[in-house]
Amino acid sequence: MALSLVHTELVSMQGLRVDGRRPHELAVVRCKLGASSKPDGSVYLEQGCTKVLVAVYGPHQASKTKMLPNAVALNCKISIARFATAMRKSDPADERKVLENMSMNLKQALLATLKSELYPRSQIDVYVEVLQDDGNAFCASVNAACLALIDAGIPMREYVTACSASIAITDDQKQHLLVDVNKGEEAAGCAVLTVACLPDTGKIAVLDLTHRVHMDHFEKVLNTAIQGCKDIKIVLDKALRQYLAETWPH
Template sequence: MAGLQLLSEYGLRVDGRRPNELRQIRCKMGVFSQPDGSAYLEQGNTKVLAAVYGPHEVRLNRSKTHHDRAYINCQFSMAVFSTSERKRRPRGDRKSQEMDMNLNQIFESAIRTELYPRSRIDIYLEVLQADGSNFSACVNAATLALIDAGIPLKDYVCSCTSTLAPSQGGAPPTPMVDVNHVEETLGGPGLSMSTLPRLDSVVHLELSGTRLHLSHIDPVAEKAATGAADIMAVLDKAVRGHVAQCLHAREVSGQGADA
């Protein structure tokens, strides 16, 4: 990929998007019957499954309980076939453990844990295909799965990753939203931001890769926040569509029972 430009002379990215455009997001709730809640989300070519169990009583490990709130347990993993190189350890490595910790912090801030004392909520996330912004896609998929499970949230939890396209021809670096794998690899540092958009609250912020100059922090962060708000609109539409579909199915089944 030597010599590949992240932005063309017409201001288009390698996949044809403008710097402020999200990848296409497809999502579906209730994809499994065994968990209390589940969701499948595609963010471009990044594909994630999320499953939620709980809230349920903690029976074995009593140390992982809180008398005044629920204990949140997030587990992140990547399928061995999720990248071009086969992963030897799809879960349990240092990177996965770091993701688990960050996900725990995010959803402890977003879930109304005080409603479920001495209980536990398990959130399992599996990346089926990785093509950039994997962490953000997992946060968005987990939000849908939690809503499907009927667990109260303070707000939608939406995450987006932004980066900087290197300067070209004397032009300043350009912030880009919802980065793919090529942009993560060849672009500047990636800034992942998870927010509660309606509450105007940031619950997680992480900078990966090289250092980000102080003068670029605000535009890159603003791009990530705007992307998270746009993602919330997509998730909200999916949730409303899923609820309408469930209500319609209930009405149809009720009419069939009356007949």
């Protein structure tokens, strides 16, 4: 695979990224379970400056076209609000393809942990609205959808989380592994690897790479993304436990 590194000041001489984080630091994750009373499960999540709202409906009876005799039919759809980002100049057809691909990857990530065999001939709908996009919209969608399924009381084998990573070199020729890549870093041409995995078992559910990366660097970037998934799982688990303590106090 060809080398794809970025020679730019994504990391300052003081070791800080443009948004003030260290290369290995995640963006701050904030989330609210039970964000809406109408869906069966809902979560509002902020990952850095990216904000998403997820609603889960079901399980309910599936339509004849979607009915699976031995498993649940999972329907996932990701939408991006028109005001989600200051610049939206992409072709509508291209944008639709990107959203369809993100939705398919979200479905793949959730099916990796969902106990779908418990709900044959049923359907679960997961709707994600990206309210603000500063990069990592897919990762935020996976992380929020995982909590929304839990909020809906739908059994899962374990958490599924997502995180991105990249590698860049600065003008002084130092290499930096970046975790939780933001939109500015994406725009700079970083080769971004996005991973959705089950952090407890290490099973990878989704792996997506924007540019080719030399094999000498791929494993390091992959391990950085997986570690990010594990760190995000800790944050989500803490938020869930706090929510349960407030909702069902002893």
